[in-house]
Amino acid sequence: MADSDVISPVTGTVWKQQCAEGQQVTEGDTLFILESMKMEIPVEAPASGTVSRLAVAEGASVDEDQVLCVIAS
Template identity: 45%
Template sequence: MMKKNELCSEVTGSVWKIKKQVGEEILEGDIVMILESMKMEIPVIAEEPGTLIELKVSEEDTVAEGQIVAIVESK
């Protein structure tokens, strides 16, 4: 059975760089994207291996703390 994991922003800031693309296999610990807040780079890290099935933001988008930024489907 497939399980969907929501990756959330830990900070209010902006999307600086998206490192993984939809359809890409990711491993636990992979950096999916990097957020920028107050001149600091904050990585959004996959907590489980799986396939990136949706990006809910684009580079330069503003994000709020707790906002869902990507969805990973795992087995």
């Protein structure tokens, strides 16, 4: 099966990281909470699997469409 990239929907800051490399996740689990314009935006897992790579850390600035992490199915 293919890996799934978890993409930032907005430009903002990683306010909370709620996943770790090697962690099993289920589709719909909240992986990150981004802060943009004083709003909190949850980013959910698009598929079930294992977080194989984290591309950002808590406190990092991110751009819209930037890869936050990769989930291996």
